[in-house]
Amino acid sequence: MIKAPNIILVGPMGAGKTTIGRLLSQSLGREFYDSDRIIEENAGADIPWIFEKEGEDGFRKRETHALECMLHNQESVVLATGGGIVMREENRELLIKSDALVVYLYASVSQQLHRTSKSNHRPLLQTSDPRATLTALFKVRDPLYREVATLVVETDSRHPKSVANKALEAI
Numbered sequence: 001m002i003k004a005p006n007i008i009l010v011g012p013m014g015a016g017k018t019t020i021g022r023l024l025s026q027s028l029g030r031e032f033y034d035s036d037r038i039i040e041e042n043a044g045a046d047i048p049w050i051f052e053k054e055g056e057d058g059f060r061k062r063e064t065h066a067l068e069c070m071l072h073n074q075e076s077v078v079l080a081t082g083g084g085i086v087m088r089e090e091n092r093e094l095l096i097k098s099d100a101l102v103v104y105l106y107a108s109v110s111q112q113l114h115r116t117s118k119s120n121h122r123p124l125l126q127t128s129d130p131r132a133t134l135t136a137l138f139k140v141r142d143p144l145y146r147e148v149a150t151l152v153v154e155t156d157s158r159h160p161k162s163v164a165n166k167a168l169e170a171i
């Protein structure tokens, strides 16, 4: 049987990857996975603990492993990835070489800040100036998201259902 392409969502913290991923999985009747949750399950610990004990590098290695596992999955899935998935060249190559529909959910720094302001489980945002951190990350990562993406969907002005529909149109 020919496997339908996986759908992989990339984009910054606060882009809505989990929300959109769930909507897409419901519409398509596919399983939804989130690389952060896979990492936590495999580690038996949460992300702040992993960052504290293994550093960001340890977390990134786990992230690559989770991505590889999902790409080898027999089923077609919807996968939401962590905002830093594009930082390792290895991951970018995996994404580009895969036949997945890679959707970059674009969000402005103001929206990222707004949408992440109520949670405190993101180690990279535990700084005195989250806006400056998000701005610096965005400068580096925006071109990398574009490098791996098949499709870019702007999320600032759209309702999550409309964002999901844009991705569905591309399937």
Ligand code: S3P
Residues within 6 Å of the ligand: 011, 012, 013, 014, 017, 036, 047, 081, 082, 083, 084, 085, 121, 122, 123, 124
């Ligand atoms: C990270 C984003 C987080 C999580 C980790 C690191 C990043 O995922 O993977 O805290 O480097 O941008 P979300 O994008 O789902 O918040």
